[in-house]
Amino acid sequence: MDIREIQTFAVIAKTGSFQKAAEILQYSQPTISMRIKQLEAELKISLFERGKTLQLTPAGQLFYEKSQTLLANYAELDLFAEQLHNEVPARSLTIGVSDPTASLIMPQVIQSFHQAYPTVSVHIQVADANTCSQALKDGTIAFAICGAPHLILDHYYEPIFYDELNLLVSEQHPLANRQVVTLADLRNEVFLFTPENCPVRIQIEQHLRQSIGNQYRKMEVTTSLSHKYYVRENAGISLFTATAHSEQFSGTKVVAVKDLPIHPPIGLLTPSNQIEYDSLTLTMIRSIVDTFDTLGKKVQYPKIVQNRM
Incomplete structure (x- = not known):
């Protein structure tokens, strides 16, 4: 063959x-x-x-x-x-990764990668999309896996897949027994939000205002993966990505939201003048996409990886 x-x-x-x-x-x-x-x-x-x-x-x-x-x-x-x-025989690779990918996906990627390439040192810079964009511009990372940043001409962003938003509530919450809710069901709730400049938060609040006006309260918890701890204590509810809620957290319940058509991208951020990466870097990118694929995400392999498949 x-x-x-x-x-x-x-x-x-x-x-x-x-x-x-x-x-x-x-x-x-x-x-x-x-x-x-x-x-x-x-x-x-x-x-x-x-x-x-x-x-x-x-x-x-x-x-x-x-x-x-x-x-x-x-x-x-x-x-x-x-x-x-x-x-x-040995080298290092530094990449930027946003949460929740950095915390929930990358550990298993790195574990497998280190088994295959024990002489390679991998360094992960965990940051939001815009910080990753600046790091790429500064030349401190080879590429980034993140949401869509404020794009500049020096960079190229290619979505790998589009996530969806779910509702996370405490098991003590009245909505915990529901399989699906609408935004109208969330009147007068306390929402846990990421910072005001977060694109996903802005989109969520736009839809909330269209549906329930100002009939909700908010509490800002800037680290998104911390939300589950506040939710567990019934301090509020959180609308966040399915990837962030992919691991069941004791004391909480994930509920689908019927009328929230927001699909945040997770993608590959590279320099626009990067014609071709070496085999090691391409293998890392493909390993990340493969991991999303095994989790049931509808992935699209980046062009630079497709050309080597």
Whole structure:
């Protein structure tokens, strides 16, 4: 089997389309089709069920799962070869990451990354999107994973996925037994908010005012991941991202909100003149996106990663 055939298969499986795979890999569609035919001939199985929608066969699904390990090992081998060529056995990588990604997602990314690359020192600067943007401008980080910052021409921001907002209440709260609420149900509640200049907070308050006017109170707790502790004591309620509420916190309940169409992006912030990252940096970016993918997020791989898949 040719590694390019397996890479092509993996991209088709991820995108669900031969045409999209051709665009990502920058090959003609006949070339993409030929590689899959060759792979199926070598394996003596059908990988895809071809109909109105492209789906993996049961055998194709099993092969896809195994191929992920192979491709990850291949990327590791590629990086190792690059290190041998450059005679740089050890190096460091500094990145900016906003919460909740920094606290809830990055630990497992780093744990796996350190196992694969024990000689690489990774440093995480936890900061909001605008601080990450300034750090990128100053050259102190290689890239950032954050919400959408105030963009400048020197930077390029590409969303990886769009989050959604949920309601977090104490188990003692009357709404704790509800599966879903509307903004009208939140009259006269005490809302825990991030700082006034937070874009998500501004959007939330705009929707609240449209729905219930000024019939709510607010308390500012600037660190978003602290909200759950205040909520647990029934000091207030919090509207925050599903990622922030992805781990169940004892004494609290997550409730869906029916009429809050806010979908904050989590994305990759890079210098606009960054033509290509080295294999190590690309592997870190892909590892982060892969982790979001395993959590069930509808991710879109950044273009700089797609070009190496």
